[in-house]
Amino acid sequence: MKKDKWKQRSAVAVGAALLLIAIVILTDAYQKIPFRKEVVLTVGVFSDSYWEVQNGYSYQILEDAIALFEEEHPGVRVEYVSGILKEHYPEWLAEQMVLGKAPDLFLVFGENFNDFAEIGALKDLSGLMESDDSFEKERFYSSALNCGRYGERQYALPYECAPKLMFVNKTILTEEGIPLPGENWTWEDFYEICAAVTKDTDGNGTLDRFGVVGYTWADAFDSNGVQLFDRRGTECYLTGEEVREAILFMEKLNGLHDGYSVGSKDFDLGNVAFQPMLFSEYRAYKPYPLSIKKYSGFEWECIPMPAGNHGANISELDTLLLAMNANTSQTEYAWELMKLLSADERIQSEIFTYSEGVSVLKDVTESDETLQLLIERSGDNNGFNLDVLSDAVEHAAVTFGFRNREEAMEEVNKAVRDIMEGSSNISMELIIWNREINQFLKNQINR
Amino acid sequence: MDENRISNSIYAGMLNLNLIIILYIAGIMAACLLGYVHENTALSFLQQVGSITMAPWKIPVLSVLLYGSLVLFLCAKTENSFLIYGKTGIEIAICLMLVRLLNFSYTGMLLLILADVTRRMTKVKWKYLAIGIVCAVYLLLDYNLFSDRYHITALETYLVYYRGDIRSILLVVKNVLGSLNILLFIIYMIQLMRAQMSEKDRILSLNDKLNRANEELQLANRQMEEYAKESIKNAETQERNRLAREIHDTLGHSLTGIITGLDACVTLVDVAPDAVREQLKVIADVARNGMTDVRRSVKALRPDALEKMELEKALIEMMEETRKASHVEIEYCCTAELTHYNKDEEEIIYRIVQESITNAIRHGKASKIMIAISMEYHVMNIWVKDNGIGCKKIEKGFGLHHMEERLAMLHGSLNYFTDNGFILEASIPIRWGEER
Numbered sequence: 044m045k046k047d048k049w050k051q052r053s054a055v056a057v058g059a060a061l062l063l064i065a066i067v068i069l070t071d072a073y074q075k076i077p078f079r080k081e082v083v084l085t086v087g088v089f090s091d092s093y094w095e096v097q098n099g100y101s102y103q104i105l106e107d108a109i110a111l112f113e114e115e116h117p118g119v120r121v122e123y124v125s126g127i128l129k130e131h132y133p134e135w136l137a138e139q140m141v142l143g144k145a146p147d148l149f150l151v152f153g154e155n156f157n158d159f160a161e162i163g164a165l166k167d168l169s170g171l172m173e174s175d176d177s178f179e180k181e182r183f184y185s186s187a188l189n190c191g192r193y194g195e196r197q198y199a200l201p202y203e204c205a206p207k208l209m210f211v212n213k214t215i216l217t218e219e220g221i222p223l224p225g226e227n228w229t230w231e232d233f234y235e236i237c238a239a240v241t242k243d244t245d246g247n248g249t250l251d252r253f254g255v256v257g258y259t260w261a262d263a264f265d266s267n268g269v270q271l272f273d274r275r276g277t278e279c280y281l282t283g284e285e286v287r288e289a290i291l292f293m294e295k296l297n298g299l300h301d302g303y304s305v306g307s308k309d310f311d312l313g314n315v316a317f318q319p320m321l322f323s324e325y326r327a328y329k330p331y332p333l334s335i336k337k338y339s340g341f342e343w344e345c346i347p348m349p350a351g352n353h354g355a356n357i358s359e360l361d362t363l364l365l366a367m368n369a370n371t372s373q374t375e376y377a378w379e380l381m382k383l384l385s386a387d388e389r390i391q392s393e394i395f396t397y398s399e400g401v402s403v404l405k406d407v408t409e410s411d412e413t414l415q416l417l418i419e420r421s422g423d424n425n426g427f428n429l430d431v432l433s434d435a436v437e438h439a440a441v442t443f444g445f446r447n448r449e450e451a452m453e454e455v456n457k458a459v460r461d462i463m464e465g466s467s468n469i470s471m472e473l474i475i476w477n478r479e480i481n482q483f484l485k486n487q488i489n490r
Numbered sequence: 491m492d493e494n495r496i497s498n499s500i501y502a503g504m505l506n507l508n509l510i511i512i513l514y515i516a517g518i519m520a521a522c523l524l525g526y527v528h529e530n531t532a533l534s535f536l537q538q539v540g541s542i543t544m545a546p547w548k549i550p551v552l553s554v555l556l557y558g559s560l561v562l563f564l565c566a567k568t569e570n571s572f573l574i575y576g577k578t579g580i581e582i583a584i585c586l587m588l589v590r591l592l593n594f595s596y597t598g599m600l601l602l603i604l605a606d607v608t609r610r611m612t613k614v615k616w617k618y619l620a621i622g623i624v625c626a627v628y629l630l631l632d633y634n635l636f637s638d639r640y641h642i643t644a645l646e647t648y649l650v651y652y653r654g655d656i657r658s659i660l661l662v663v664k665n666v667l668g669s670l671n672i673l674l675f676i677i678y679m680i681q682l683m684r685a686q687m688s689e690k691d692r693i694l695s696l697n698d699k700l701n702r703a704n705e706e707l708q709l710a711n712r713q714m715e716e717y718a719k720e721s722i723k724n725a726e727t728q729e730r731n732r733l734a735r736e737i738h739d740t741l742g743h744s745l746t747g748i749i750t751g752l753d754a755c756v757t758l759v760d761v762a763p764d765a766v767r768e769q770l771k772v773i774a775d776v777a778r779n780g781m782t783d784v785r786r787s788v789k790a791l792r793p794d795a796l797e798k799m800e801l802e803k804a805l806i807e808m809m810e811e812t813r814k815a816s817h818v819e820i821e822y823c824c825t826a827e828l829t830h831y832n833k834d835e836e837e838i839i840y841r842i843v844q845e846s847i848t849n850a851i852r853h854g855k856a857s858k859i860m861i862a863i864s865m866e867y868h869v870m871n872i873w874v875k876d877n878g879i880g881c882k883k884i885e886k887g888f889g890l891h892h893m894e895e896r897l898a899m900l901h902g903s904l905n906y907f908t909d910n911g912f913i914l915e916a917s918i919p920i921r922w923g924e925e926r
Contacts, residue, residue, distance in 0.1 A: 051566050058562030062584060065555035068548060069587070137533035141523050143545020155533075162541050163641070369542070446540075 074372035084376050086123040087139070087149030089132035092398060093363045094205065094323035100397035108383050108390045119376050140164050147371040148381055151199055151364045153190055157444045159366065160193035166367040168197045171378050178382060186439040187403040190362040193444040194275060199364035200385040203400030205323040206435035207262070207358035209348050214341035215240055215252065215316045226347055226431060227356060230266075230292055233317070233349035240316045241299045249303070255296065255317040256305040260459045261452075262319055263289040265359055265440035267351030271455060276445025277484055281458065281477035285353045287469050292351070294463055313341040319348060321361055322432060323399035326420070347435055360439030363400065401436055409433050447487045454480050493685035500678045501605060504671060505561055508599050511667045515592045515645065516553040518660060520546040522648040529651075538650075541641035544591070552591055560584045560599065564606050578607060578620055582627055594633035595645035595664070598671040600624060605678050736787045744780025748773050801836045802828040805843055809861075816851055819858040826865035835920060838896050839863070839872065842916050845889045846874035854878020854912050865920075872916040880908035 067073050086109075090101050102125060109121040123146070127135050133155045139145040140162075151159055159165050168191075172178050180188060183201065191199035216223060219240055224232050237254020244252050264271065269285045272278065280286075310318040325345045347356035365385050367377050384390055391402040395413050402408045414429050442448070458476035462469055523546040526535040536542070544552075563581050568574055581603045589597050604624045607617075636642055645664075649657045751773040755766045796804050802824070809820045831839070843861060850856040856878030864871050884890075884906065893916070894904050902918035 051568070054562045055566045058559040058566070061555050061559035061562065062580075065552050065559065065587070068552055068555070131530075134530050134533045137536050138527040138530070140536065140542055141527055141532045141546070143548065158533075158537050162536050162539065164536075164542050 071370055071372065080118070082119045082373060082376060084119060084121045084148065084373055084380060085146035086121060086380070087132075087136055087146035088123050088125075089127045089129045089135075089150065090125055091129045093129060093150075093152070093203070094321070094327060094399040095129075096323070096327040096399050098397070098399070103397045104390060104393045105384075107393060108380070108387075111387075111389065112380050112383050116376065116379065121380065143370075145368045145370070147368050147373050147377045148384075149366060149368070150202060151366045153362045153364060154449070156191070156199060156364055156366075157193060157446065157448050160198045160444060161446045164369055165193075165198040166369045166371065166374070168200065168367065168378075171374070172197060175378070175382075178386065182386065182404050182406060184403055184405060184408075184436045184439075186360050186437060186441055187362055189441050190360065190444075191364050191366070199366035200381060201403035202363045202365040202385055203394045203398055204360050204362040204403055204436060205321040205400050206360050206432070206439050207319050207348065208322050208325065208345040208431075208435060210310070210318045210320045210325070211344050211346055212310070212313060212316050212341050213344050214313065217342075223344065224346060224349070226434075227350065228346070229350050230352065234292075234296065236316060237296060237299055250301055251314060253303070253305045253309060253315045254299055256307055256310050256315045257318050257320075258296065259319075260289065260293050260456075260463075262348060262358065263293050263351065266348050266354045266357050267292075268354035268357075270441075272443060272445070272448075272451065272484075274443045274445075276443065276448060276451065276487075279451070279455070279477055279480040279484060281455070281473050281480065282470075285351070286473060288352055290459060290462055290469055290473075293459075297463070319358070320345070322401060322435070323361075326399040326417075345431075347431055355438060356434075357438050357440050358435060359442075360436060362403075401432060405433065405437070408436065450487070451480065451484060454483050493681065493688060497609070497678060497681040497685060500674060500681060501602075501609075504602060504605065504674045504678065505564075507667065507671050507674060508602060509557060509561075511596055511598065511664070511671065512553045512557050512588065512592065513550065514667065515596055515664060516550040518664075519592070519645070519648050520549045522651040523549075525651045535651075539643045539647060541643065543643065549591065553588065556584055556588045556591065557599070560588070560602070564602060567610065574610065575620065578603065578624070581606075582624065585627075586631075589631055590640075590642075593642050593645055593648075594631065594636060596668060597628060597631040598668050600628040600631070601671060601675040604628065605675060605682075608679065609682055733787075739783075741780060741784060744776050744783065747776040748780070751776065796833075796836055796840055800829065801831065801840060804840060808840075808844060809847070812847055812851070818847075818851055818856065820847070821858070821860040823861070824863040826863055826870060828863070832921065835870075835900065835918060838900060838902075838918060839870065841896065842872050842893055842914075843874070845893055846914050849889060849914075850874070850876035850878055850912060854880060856911065868920050870918045870920055872914075872918075874914045876911045878911050880910070880912045884908070 086105065088102065088105055091097060092101060102123075105123065112121060113119060132150075133152060136145065136149060136151075136155075136159075145164065151165070172180060184204070187201035187204045188197070190201055190204070191197055211223060213223065216236070221236055221239060224236065233255075240252055241250060241254050242252045243250050264286065267285045267289045269283065269289060270280060272280070305315060307318060309315045322345070348358040350356045365381055367374070367381060371377050385403065388404060388407050391404045391407045392410070392412065394400055394402045395407075395416050402413075407413060409429055417429070458473075458480065462472045462476070465472065523543060526532045560581060563577055563584070566577060568577065582600075585597075585600050585603065588599060604621065607620050607624055633642065633644060637644065646657075646661070649660060652660065751769055755769050755773070758766045758769065798804075799807070805824075805828075806822070809822055812818060813820055828839075843863075846861070847859060850859050854876045856876035858877045860875045862871075862873040864873075890904075890906070897904050897916060897918065900918055902916060904914070904916050906912065906914040
């Protein structure tokens with residue numbers, strides 16, 4: 044009887060022990076046990092440039108940051124896996140998350156940010172940002188910072204960004220005797236220039252010079268002050284006057300091409316006056332060796348996007364973000380490294396040296412050193428105006444991240460195309476589509 | 491006991507089957523996750539799932555750990571209600587963790603708890619409350635109820651990794667195993683019910699036997715009482731017959747001789763006075779002989795105890811026996827010397843004490859009796875008091891009457907009254923040094 048009782052007790056004890064081990068594994072508490080003296084922080088990065096430009100400096104900024112960080116935090120080692128290509132990076136990151144081996148800190152593409160935030164893979168940084176006195180979010184471009192927001196919370200810090208600018212073929216404008224448009228140019232100016240340059244230059248009966256290529260409805264929406272969705276992605280605002288104007292403008296612009304489908308190759312060949320591009324492309328192809336690879340037959344410059352009647356010279360902003368693993372066991376060190384990479388001027392200023400993007404810190408982007416560097420690199424002195432760049436970043440169109448934003452944008456794309464191809468009343472169509480997209484959003488939330 | 495063994499082995503079967511099911515599901519989940527990684531479709535899988543999944547190695551490891559701890563807790567037996575409730579609570583918590591781990595694709599392990607609770611909690615208070623709680627948890631653990639709130643991914647979403655036909659085979663195997671578990675549970679419950687029913691039958695039959703034995707015992711008791719009455723009557727009759735014979739043989743014989751002799755004397759008194767004197771002497775002898783015979787007869791009637799031992803010893807023995815027999819507390823105090831009395835005196839002392847005790851117990855329902863014997867100027871005083879109900883109006887029974895008669899023969903007196911019990915006082919003048 045006594046032996047039996049002892050057996051019972053030991054069974055309960057072993058059961059409780061197993062349960063305890065299970066809970067430790069379940070809550071990842073075992074990661075906090077210091078098996079090794081050294082703290083290892085892992086960073087997820089990719090090997091080539093986010094801006095699709097191979098410059099051989101892919102890990103330079105990170106290496107410098109790691110050197111600084113390890114110097115400031117002895118006993119902490121930072122590791123990263125090299126050799127992951129940009130095109131494989133999101134999948135690689137997802138695989139690491141599935142395997143439970145995601146790095147403590149990793150870069151996130153703007154297009155993947157909503158998905159990763161949605162599945163809870165990213166740590167909510169709002170608390171860290173508020174409690175850290177050394178972190179001043181005013182130093183960031185608010186638009187860049189907003190790219191890391193999901194819902195009402197901050198899930199990522201911007202690392203580098205590039206605004207969309209209008210590339211102008213100066214040679215065509217000079218031929219036509221048109222001056223380079225100013226910083227505050229409007230849709231009307233834009234349309235007039237496009238109409239003026241659209242010509243059949245060789246007289247064979249088909250148009251061979253065009254006004255613009257790659258200008259999308261989304262660009263028109265951004266520069267006409269259209270806010271498509273509310274913050275939480277529950278409602279679509281497609282019925283506003285701004286939207287109608289933008290669509291009418293797009294129809295008018297497309298009408299110039301007489302049915303000819305203009306491609307970006309036409310711009311490369313020097314046959315198109317305008318093409319919206321990211322600033323990173325300007326930085327990549329403006330300097331000497333690369334400048335002969337593309338756009339060599341003409342002079343070109345970049346200026347802000349044209350402003351709509353209700354908007355300003357605003358465009359979208361492509362941002363590379365830096366996020367923290369939601370399950371990291373080294374929150375403090377990861378946050379320190381994150382701040383170093385994203386909010387430290389020493390590191391951020393290297394973006395202009397080793398990358399084609401724009402620093403997300405206002406002070407860095409607007410500094411004299413940066414201007415000097417850009418002028419040196421571009422090789423011409425005709426005064427690149429940093430204010431244009433800074434304004435374009437600062438006033439970039441703010442988009443709110445929410446679940447399935449990409450799918451919702453695809454719905455809007457379908458709507459705009461349908462309206463532009465059809466010939467019925469635009470306002471009526473917009474109301475119908477608005478209703479449909481709202482229903483879509485509602486279904487997404489209930490899913 | 492055989493029934494118990496059968497239900498035990500069914501339960502063991504359920505334990506093993508659940509381990510297989512849990513490992514099967516955990517294995518599928520881990521294999522699918524690794525498969526998505528292998529095929530480089532992890533990103534689209536995560537987008538579809540909408541939440542971070544658990545690392546593949548953790549799923550089977552945690553399943554085994556949690557299930558192992560569940561089985562160990564299930565094996566622990568205890569009688570204490572609190573401990574049982576605590577144990578069941580922990581078991582339910584482990585089950586919830588397991589169900590969450592397996593993304594609500596299997597909840598059958600709760601049947602293990604239900605089976606355990608139903609079997610073990612036979613003596614516990616609010617047994618049905620515990621069973622109800624387990625049942626409610628089992629019923630409410632539905633995928634659709636929690637999937638929205640807690641981002642739970644259905645097993646089917648994991649299985650998208652496999653081709654449609656393989657997927658359906660995997661699901662069929664899972665469902666068949668799950669149904670088998672339910673089937674085992676039902677068989678277990680039926681077996682348990684059968685065991686309980688046969689247990690009840692056994693108890694009923696035992697009860698029946700007991701009742702019958704009781705009746706027989708009562709009958710025997712009654713017969714015994716009747717027999718005892720009869721035997722008392724027989725003894726009385728025998729005694730009466732003996733007395734009659736004794737009287738007839740001794741007194742009758744002597745008296746007849748005396749009467750005949752006296753008649754002869756009456757005839758002779760005038761003619762031969764001398765012969766009369768002789769005759770009277772003879773008659774006196776006859777009378778004396780008769781007296782001796784009477785004494786002998788009386789001696790034969792004396793109580794056994796007095797026959798065998800001294801008065802004091804006999805008294806103490808009698809009181810001791812009464813104490814033992816009826817559990818009455820008897821206080822005895824004697825200040826007089828109880829030796830060298832005449833036999834009739836000894837007997838009356840003995841009889842008075844015996845009769846008083848008998849009366850106190852039988853009529854007074856006393857639980858405490860005090861007896862005091864003392865000697866004062868050749869007069870022996872016997873004082874007996876009990877704490878019984880006493881007697882409002884004393885009806886002299888045979889006992890008291892007999893006592894009075896006997897005392898009167900020795901010129902003694904008897905007093906009795908009720909005062910917080912019955913009090914009896916007897917005084918006997920003692921003859922010293924008289925003939926023995």
